[in-house]
Amino acid sequence: MELYCVIGYPIKHSLSPKLHNRAFRKLKIPARYEAVEVRPQNLAKFMRTFREKYAGGNVTIPYKVAVMKFLDGISPEARAIGAVNTIVNRGGKLVGYNTDMFGAVSALQQGMGRGGKGRKKGGKFLKGKQAVILGAGGAARAVVYGLKKAGAKVTILNRTLKHAKKLAKDFRCKSGQLKNSLSTKCDVLINTTSVGMWREKVKNQKSKIKMVNTPLPNLKEILRRSGKKPVVMDIIYRPRMTKFLRDAKRAGCKIITGDHMFLGQAAKAFELWTRQKMR
Numbered sequence: 700m701e702l703y704c705v706i707g708y709p710i711k712h713s714l715s716p717k718l719h720n721r722a723f724r725k726l727k728i729p730a731r732y733e734a735v736e737v738r739p740q741n742l743a744k745f746m747r748t749f750r751e752k753y754a755g756g757n758v759t760i761p762y763k764v765a766v767m768k769f770l771d772g773i774s775p776e777a778r779a780i781g782a783v784n785t786i787v788n789r790g791g792k793l794v795g796y797n798t799d800m801f802g803a804v805s806a807l808q809q810g811m812g813r814g815g816k817g818r819k820k821g822g823k824f825l826k827g828k829q830a831v832i833l834g835a836g837g838a839a840r841a842v843v844y845g846l847k848k849a850g851a852k853v854t855i856l857n858r859t860l861k862h863a864k865k866l867a868k869d870f871r872c873k874s875g876q877l878k879n880s881l882s883t884k885c886d887v888l889i890n891t892t893s894v895g896m897w898r899e900k901v902k903n904q905k906s907k908i909k910m911v912n913t914p915l916p917n918l919k920e921i922l923r924r925s926g927k928k929p930v931v932m933d934i935i936y937r938p939r940m941t942k943f944l945r946d947a948k949r950a951g952c953k954i955i956t957g958d959h960m961f962l963g964q965a966a967k968a969f970e971l972w973t974r975q976k977m978r
């Protein structure tokens with residue numbers, strides 16, 4: 700029985716074990732996937748255990764960068780993005796990959812109506828399209844890398860302009876301040892900031908605090924005024940329908956929920972481990 704895991708801190712709410720275990724069962728692969736909460740002070744020690752015990756795994760917040768120094772090899776994509784979310788253990792040699800960028804591009808591919816038959820390979824459907832990315836953190840790096848590779852023209856808008864400029868320089872795209880306007884052309888609009896995410900549970904109460912924040916509070920008005928109708932994607936998947944997406948939908952835009960990117964990155968990781976398509 701091969702073992703796989705996702706490491707993070709905290710990790711309780713990860714959906715990955717359910718998803719991968721279901722795929723292992725369906726494909727009759729004798730493997731199990733578990734979530735392991737690793738405290739920051741224990742990361743080095745855990746990575747030694749990983750090498751001995753696990754055939755592969757995923758890495759999530761806050762270790763996507765920190766884990767890199769414990770690996771023996773890193774794929775060119777993960778190196779360029781500067782973060783690893785998937786590890787393959789090849790006979791004791793740990794190799795890091797980044798499948799978040801595949802997740803982002805495949806989510807867009809499905810959402811933009813190019814799934815199934817006639818699907819253009821390698822995300823060609825994005826070639827020449829104008830993409831506006833909100834946010835300039837770690838998640839943005841993977842999304843920007845994927846979009847650039849697929850031939851899109853990317854503009855990064857961020858609250859802190861300095862961060863946007865740095866990312867834009869690394870990936871040769873445009874940058875600007877996140878504010879209530881979309882002065883640039885926009886075929887695709889993606890939120891990679893954490894604004895709008897469910898963060899906490901109310902103590903002693905089952906219901907979650909619903910954060911009704913959005914990185915662009917006037918999105919509806921901005922879109923109406925500009926007459927633009929981009930495809931709008933959020934990488935947040937809890938909640939599935941963020942305020943950002945709701946506003947976009949109400950303005951008549953096609954929307955892509957964050958679970959598509961989550962599924963896309965998981966499917967690619969599964970393929971790297973098993974060389975089989977996830978089902």
Ligand code: ATR
Pocket residue numbers: 833834835836837838839857858859862877891892893894914
């Ligand atoms: P991750 O690795 O998940 O992307 P991160 O590196 O902390 O997380 O990045 C979070 C992103 O969300 C950043 O672009 C951040 O903007 P700043 O660079 O200005 O910090 C953005 N962000 C977080 N809170 C925000 C808020 N309240 N309004 C606008 N942007 C916000």
